[in-house]
Amino acid sequence: MDGTLLVFAVPAFAVLMLVEWIAYRRDPDRPGNERSGRDTVGNVTTFALGRLAKPLLQYVVPFSAVVVAAELTPLHLSPASWWVWIVGLVVTDFCYYWAHRADHRVRLLWTSHSVHHSSTYFNLSTAIRLPWLHPVAAMLRGFAWVPAALIGLPAWMIFLLESIGLVYQFPIHTQRIGTLPRPVEFLFNTPAHHRVHHGSNQPYIDKNYGGILIVWDRMFGSFAAETEPIRYGLTKNIGTDNPLRVNYHELAGLLRDVRGARTWRGRLGYVFGPPGWTEHIGSRDGEAAPEPVAVR
Numbered sequence: 419m420d421g422t423l424l425v426f427a428v429p430a431f432a433v434l435m436l437v438e439w440i441a442y443r444r445d446p447d448r449p450g451n452e453r454s455g456r457d458t459v460g461n462v463t464t465f466a467l468g469r470l471a472k473p474l475l476q477y478v479v480p481f482s483a484v485v486v487a488a489e490l491t492p493l494h495l496s497p498a499s500w501w502v503w504i505v506g507l508v509v510t511d512f513c514y515y516w517a518h519r520a521d522h523r524v525r526l527l528w529t530s531h532s533v534h535h536s537s538t539y540f541n542l543s544t545a546i547r548l549p550w551l552h553p554v555a556a557m558l559r560g561f562a563w564v565p566a567a568l569i570g571l572p573a574w575m576i577f578l579l580e581s582i583g584l585v586y587q588f589p590i591h592t593q594r595i596g597t598l599p600r601p602v603e604f605l606f607n608t609p610a611h612h613r614v615h616h617g618s619n620q621p622y623i624d625k626n627y628g629g630i631l632i633v634w635d636r637m638f639g640s641f642a643a644e645t646e647p648i649r650y651g652l653t654k655n656i657g658t659d660n661p662l663r664v665n666y667h668e669l670a671g672l673l674r675d676v677r678g679a680r681t682w683r684g685r686l687g688y689v690f691g692p693p694g695w696t697e698h699i700g701s702r703d704g705e706a707a708p709e710p711v712a713v714r
Contacts, residue, residue: 427585434589435542441594460659461543464533467661468550483561485573493570502571503579507630509566510579515634517562518627528693529669530555536664538651540616545591549665583629587612597644607632610644617648 439458495502521531530552537544549555566576587607595609602608607628615626625642628634635641656667675688684697 427588431542431546431588438542438592438594456659457537457539458541458543460661460664461537461547464550464661464664465546465548467665468548471550474551482573483557484563484567484576487564487567488571488573488576491568491570493568495570495572497572497575503575506566506571506575506579507582509569509571510563510576511583511628511630512634513563513566514580514583514629515627515631515638517559518629519640520559520562522624522627523692524690525672525693525695526689527555527559529672530559532652532668532693533665535616535618536652536656536667538655540591540593540613540648540650542588542591544616545588547664551665552669586630591616603632604636605631605633611635613648614642614644616650618651618653619649621645622648623653 435458495505497503518531521527530549533549534544534547537547563576563580567573590607590609590612592609593613597603597610598608603610607626607630611626611628611632614622617623617625621642625640626632626635627640632641656663658664658667672688676685679685679688679697681697687695687697
């Protein structure tokens with residue numbers, strides 16, 4: 419996240435989580451007030467460790483495909499024009515949709531993104547349950563924003579707009595807001611849509627990848643409405659709030675599977691296939707796969 423935005427965002431996040439906690443204390447039986455103290459502490463600790471570890475990424479992953487593409491492209495859009503910001507926001511959000519979809523469909527990327535989905539609760543603290551020090555996944559994921567650079571958006575602008583999209587998603591991690599007016603629900607990612615995204619039961623698995631806009635999901639067949647009770651977490655939960663295990667449990671599972679594979683097809687499948695892929699039966703979307711695979 420952009421450093422300047424972070425200065426303002428973190429205190430705001432803390433205030434909103436405090437307000438949510440007070441509301442829970444006053445009315446613990448209200449739907450949407452479900453909270454585990456250990457889970458919240460685990461979320462906050464995971465986020466804090468990520469902030470401490472983030473500077474190391476610039477040494478581990480000094481290469482940015484977006485920066486290279488922005489330097490090589492013959493096209494250059496000026497941030498001085500207001501319409502460039504509108505185009506940039508839409509384009510970077512479109513890139514985010516495909517990056518997020520890949521997070522769920524490529525197991526190497528899922529080793530990082532599964533951290534965010536591993537909480538069995540859904541509240542504002544879940545929003546900051548983010549991975550740290552997954553350099554290979556971070557580098558590959560960055561390629562999703564190369565098209566934004568190739569059309570002429572400056573690299574710094576892409577990173578800033580990406581951060582704005584992440585800040586937007588913080589307050590939609592809540593069960594306290596039902597549905598918003600229909601035009602808003604049709605165009606934008608909302609708490610109702612994002613609750614679906616965090617569901618680990620059908621018909622919610624691998625749905626609603628949008629960041630700011632939900633129209634991408636409607637266009638590309640990954641949209642689902644909130645129609646029945648949602649079970650949060652993974653299809654096979656990890657049963658721990660230890661930040662180290664939360665952050666690396668799926669990567670450890672991937673390495674075990676690759677080590678146990680008998681063919682190169684199997685090894686590559688465990689790395690680049692979808693979560694739940696096995697050497698013998700391939701992908702099984704929507705079903706819990708045999709150990710040790712953790713599936714959405």
